[in-house]
Amino acid sequence: MAKMTPRTLSGFMELLPAPQQQMERIMKVLRETYSLYGFTPLDTPVIESSEVLLAKAGGETEKQIYRFTKGDSDLSLRFDLTVPLAKYVALHYNELAFPFRRYQIGKVYRGERAQRGRFREFYQADIDIIGDGKLDITNEAEIPAIIYKTFSTLGLKRFQIRVNNRKILNGFYGMLGLTEKSGDIMRTVDKLDKIGPDKVKAILMGEEIALSEADADEILKFIAITGSNEEVLAALEGYQGRHEIFDAGLAELKAVVKYLAAFGIPAENFAVDLTIARGLDYYTGTVYETTLLDHPEIGSVCSGGRYDNLAEYYTDKQLPGVGISIGLTRLFYVLGEQKLLNDALPTAPADVLVLPMTEDLSAAISLATTLRESGIRTQLYTEQKKFKQKMTYADKIGVPYAIFLGEDEINAGIVACKDMTTGEQTKLDSAATIARIKAGLAELEKGAIILE
Amino acid sequence: MAKMTPRTLSGFMELLPAPQQQMERIMKVLRETYSLYGFTPLDTPVIESSEVLLAKAGGETEKQIYRFTKGDSDLSLRFDLTVPLAKYVALHYNELAFPFRRYQIGKVYRGERAQRGRFREFYQADIDIIGDGKLDITNEAEIPAIIYKTFSTLGLKRFQIRVNNRKILNGFYGMLGLTEKSGDIMRTVDKLDKIGPDKVKAILMGEEIALSEADADEILKFIAITGSNEEVLAALEGYQGRHEIFDAGLAELKAVVKYLAAFGIPAENFAVDLTIARGLDYYTGTVYETTLLDHPEIGSVCSGGRYDNLAEYYTDKQLPGVGISIGLTRLFYVLGEQKLLNDALPTAPADVLVLPMTEDLSAAISLATTLRESGIRTQLYTEQKKFKQKMTYADKIGVPYAIFLGEDEINAGIVACKDMTTGEQTKLDSAATIARIKAGLAELEKGAIILE
Numbered sequence: 001m002a003k004m005t006p007r008t009l010s011g012f013m014e015l016l017p018a019p020q021q022q023m024e025r026i027m028k029v030l031r032e033t034y035s036l037y038g039f040t041p042l043d044t045p046v047i048e049s050s051e052v053l054l055a056k057a058g059g060e061t062e063k064q065i066y067r068f069t070k071g072d073s074d075l076s077l078r079f080d081l082t083v084p085l086a087k088y089v090a091l092h093y094n095e096l097a098f099p100f101r102r103y104q105i106g107k108v109y110r111g112e113r114a115q116r117g118r119f120r121e122f123y124q125a126d127i128d129i130i131g132d133g134k135l136d137i138t139n140e141a142e143i144p145a146i147i148y149k150t151f152s153t154l155g156l157k158r159f160q161i162r163v164n165n166r167k168i169l170n171g172f173y174g175m176l177g178l179t180e181k182s183g184d185i186m187r188t189v190d191k192l193d194k195i196g197p198d199k200v201k202a203i204l205m206g207e208e209i210a211l212s213e214a215d216a217d218e219i220l221k222f223i224a225i226t227g228s229n230e231e232v233l234a235a236l237e238g239y240q241g242r243h244e245i246f247d248a249g250l251a252e253l254k255a256v257v258k259y260l261a262a263f264g265i266p267a268e269n270f271a272v273d274l275t276i277a278r279g280l281d282y283y284t285g286t287v288y289e290t291t292l293l294d295h296p297e298i299g300s301v302c303s304g305g306r307y308d309n310l311a312e313y314y315t316d317k318q319l320p321g322v323g324i325s326i327g328l329t330r331l332f333y334v335l336g337e338q339k340l341l342n343d344a345l346p347t348a349p350a351d352v353l354v355l356p357m358t359e360d361l362s363a364a365i366s367l368a369t370t371l372r373e374s375g376i377r378t379q380l381y382t383e384q385k386k387f388k389q390k391m392t393y394a395d396k397i398g399v400p401y402a403i404f405l406g407e408d409e410i411n412a413g414i415v416a417c418k419d420m421t422t423g424e425q426t427k428l429d430s431a432a433t434i435a436r437i438k439a440g441l442a443e444l445e446k447g448a449i450i451l452e
Numbered sequence: 453m454a455k456m457t458p459r460t461l462s463g464f465m466e467l468l469p470a471p472q473q474q475m476e477r478i479m480k481v482l483r484e485t486y487s488l489y490g491f492t493p494l495d496t497p498v499i500e501s502s503e504v505l506l507a508k509a510g511g512e513t514e515k516q517i518y519r520f521t522k523g524d525s526d527l528s529l530r531f532d533l534t535v536p537l538a539k540y541v542a543l544h545y546n547e548l549a550f551p552f553r554r555y556q557i558g559k560v561y562r563g564e565r566a567q568r569g570r571f572r573e574f575y576q577a578d579i580d581i582i583g584d585g586k587l588d589i590t591n592e593a594e595i596p597a598i599i600y601k602t603f604s605t606l607g608l609k610r611f612q613i614r615v616n617n618r619k620i621l622n623g624f625y626g627m628l629g630l631t632e633k634s635g636d637i638m639r640t641v642d643k644l645d646k647i648g649p650d651k652v653k654a655i656l657m658g659e660e661i662a663l664s665e666a667d668a669d670e671i672l673k674f675i676a677i678t679g680s681n682e683e684v685l686a687a688l689e690g691y692q693g694r695h696e697i698f699d700a701g702l703a704e705l706k707a708v709v710k711y712l713a714a715f716g717i718p719a720e721n722f723a724v725d726l727t728i729a730r731g732l733d734y735y736t737g738t739v740y741e742t743t744l745l746d747h748p749e750i751g752s753v754c755s756g757g758r759y760d761n762l763a764e765y766y767t768d769k770q771l772p773g774v775g776i777s778i779g780l781t782r783l784f785y786v787l788g789e790q791k792l793l794n795d796a797l798p799t800a801p802a803d804v805l806v807l808p809m810t811e812d813l814s815a816a817i818s819l820a821t822t823l824r825e826s827g828i829r830t831q832l833y834t835e836q837k838k839f840k841q842k843m844t845y846a847d848k849i850g851v852p853y854a855i856f857l858g859e860d861e862i863n864a865g866i867v868a869c870k871d872m873t874t875g876e877q878t879k880l881d882s883a884a885t886i887a888r889i890k891a892g893l894a895e896l897e898k899g900a901i902i903l904e
Contacts, residue, residue, distance in 0.1 A: 004507040006543040006766040012497040016547055024493050036824045038802035038831025041476050045464040045573050046498060046559060055456040068520030070563050091458040095468055097848035101801055107498060111522050121497050138813060138834035262817035314458040349553055350490035361590060365714035372488045379490025382590035383551060396549035
């Protein structure tokens with residue numbers, strides 16, 4: 001028979017078992033952390049009606065969409081988790097309780113040009129809090145706590161949650177009479193890290209934006225405000241009373257900063273950063289970025305912000321919200337490339353491989369059943385192979401423990417258990433063996449998931 | 453602005469938060485149970501190249517496939533998890549260790565005619581064990597243990613894993629010289645439960661299959677063999693020595709039955725059932741079905757079997773395997789329709805709702821942080837609403853505990869905690885409150901996930 005060469009599409013991540021286990025471990029942390037903060041899991045269809053999904057979209061996004069017809073239906077694959085959330089909240093408005101807090105970890109699709117590190121199918125891990133009409137500022141203050149908990153649970157210490165408020169920026173540009181140009185200015189200022197202040201100034205004074213030198217200097221002076229949270233807030237207070245929107249933004253930023261300690265966020269993991277604007281016009285208040293201090297080249301690993309109207313394309317209800325998103329597939333890819341995924345954590349499909357050494361398997365199977373009942377992930381290896389091949393298999397799957405069960409052990413009521421890392425072998429009864437394995441596994445699991 | 457009416461496509465399940473939590477709970481049991489038996493999680497793309505995905509497919513399947521072009525690519529959405537597994541194993545053959553045990557819980561797509569209870573996007577939850585060249589029969593004996601563990605962990609007692617062996621059937625038809633007709637015969641016999649023996653006999657002797665009355669009687673006598681496992685095996689031994697394939701099948705069936713007790717499977721949850729053939733021509737040895745004894749109308753909730761060549765369309769390697777699949781979305785839908793999902797288990801997004809009664813939120817936020825650090829899922833409610841509206845919210849999300857924190861409590865170093873189920877309120881310090889909540893949650897979580 002002619003064979004079809006198996007292949008996986010370019011831009012689609014398909015992991016081998018060991019890295020898949022690493023990915024699962026990260027997803028588990030995300031699910032558990034989001035749950036800890038009272039977010040409910042949601043799962044919406046990958047396919048939506050094009051007219052519903054694309055009610056808002058246009059331009060670059062629309063070009064990338066996987067859109068097709070099936071029968072009479074014009075269908076599209078979701079390209080983010082926000083539009084499906086907007087649809088969900090508008091559709092199920094009467095059945096939901098607000099504030100509605102949901103998390104969703106799901107695949108989204110964008111037909112981007114294939115290149116290294118760019119994915120066409122990728123996971124986003126989003127949380128959002130949606131209010132009905134209003135949403136208290138404390139929700140915005142809570143978001144950095146969730147980001148902190150997420151990344152510290154993943155094992156990181158040297159990361160920084162950078163926060164700004166769009167109202168402060170908009171208000172500041174309002175003071176200078178530059179509201180019309182604020183979009184262009186923010187896009188330019190956003191490049192500060194990459195191109196430096198001189199080039200930013202040149203662009204601001206260039207043909208397109210055409211600011212006066214005084215205005216450009218004002219802006220550079222403003223975004224150069226740095227220091228501790230208290231220092232930045234004190235500097236911002238100097239601008240107070242000149243613009244209503246600025247004052248509102250400053251009050252919000254103070255509220256966010258006020259409760260940092262109560263939310264358990266160490267000062268070194270948080271910074272007010274006036275250069276952050278977030279590309280999307282969507283955000284209206286607090287905005288967030290998260291960077292790994294030793295790996296700035298990765299860019300923001302978790303971003304988001306406050307928006308005023310989630311579902312305006314579907315409903316007249318005013319649904320303000322705040323949310324953050326982790327581009328999980330890209331993050332996982334970059335962490336792997338940079339060798340930042342901790343390979344010392346177990347990735348085997350099982351904790352124990354049971355190798356029966358007798359023809360009758362009853363004792364080995366009973367032992368496997370006992371191990372499983374005690375919560376130990378157990379694989380029974382019963383293929384007719386030579387001992388050496390069995391050990392090669394144990395090594396290849398990276399199983400932490402191997403148990404040998406021969407006549408002698410069965411008669412003596414003991415179990416021979418080999419620690420595959422140290423080579424150390426014990427002969428204990430099954431209860432003591434289980435205790436030893438559990439202690440060993442707990443030790444193995446202690447390491448950070450992501451290295452620094 | 454004109455609004456687009458939000459809607460979800462017909463045939464696509466989109467759950468409200470409470471049922472979504474029930475679904476998540478089931479998925480968690482599946483993930484944990486499969487892991488306990490040494491299966492590694494896998495995640496393959498939803499989209500595959502059409503020529504790869506459809507190397508084998510044809511007929512009814514091909515018509516249902518979501519197929520489309522993007523740029524120059526002819527793409528299809530996966531319609532099951534088996535073909536992607538075959539592709540995966542063939543593609544990554546050199547990097548995998550065999551036997552390769554994987555589980556996958558993922559969405560698949562079939563553009564079926566929309567009707568109640570039929571889904572176009574649905575989850576399958578599959579496990580498979582793939583051997584390289586050979587695969588020991590003990591793997592087939594282990595599968596019922598996994599099915600038993602899965603459904604008993606979901607809270608069920610009254611279910612039966614029904615097992616047969618295709619070689620026994622093929623061998624038996626071989627004895628009668630009816631090998632050519634065995635496919636037609638098995639498809640007819642499969643209807644026994646629905647149409648009864650008389651109609652089966654009529655069809656067997658009808659124009660199409662045209663058996664003699666003697667042959668039809670032999671077949672009906674054979675499939676009428678019932679009783680305990682020992683009784684059925686004893687009756688089958690009466691046919692031994694007449695056909696090689698039959699004898700091989702009987703030996704396999706005996707091996708599967710032999711280790712039931714060691715695998716921890718109670719006798720009442722297992723039955724040899726000679727009427728089971730499974731529609732697919734794919735299976736070559738042991739076949740499995742699982743039925744809920746009090747709900748036969750649901751049909752098999754977990755089916756599968758042994759196959760000889762997983763990836764013959766992609767590789768010359770002989771890759772025999774055994775696997776089972778749960779049609780999770782359909783099962784969940786049917787359980788919901790039949791009111792078999794236990795609504796007494798908590799489905800709230802949080803275990804505790806913290807309601808601050810002071811203007812400064814520091815104490816309430818610190819308490820929420822402490823609760824979360826102890827693993828309690830906590831939501832902080834800070835909207836400016838009347839007390840009654842706050843309690844309505846607590847009721848609507850179904851949160852098990854509400855904590856009120858006013859000046860008095862803060863000054864006294866205590867916490868007022870209301871059990872929302874019983875209405876009982878305690879005033880204890882935070883450590884005692886956490887202990888009480890944890891004990892209460894453990895009690896709430898005790899119930900079965902699926903009712904009988």
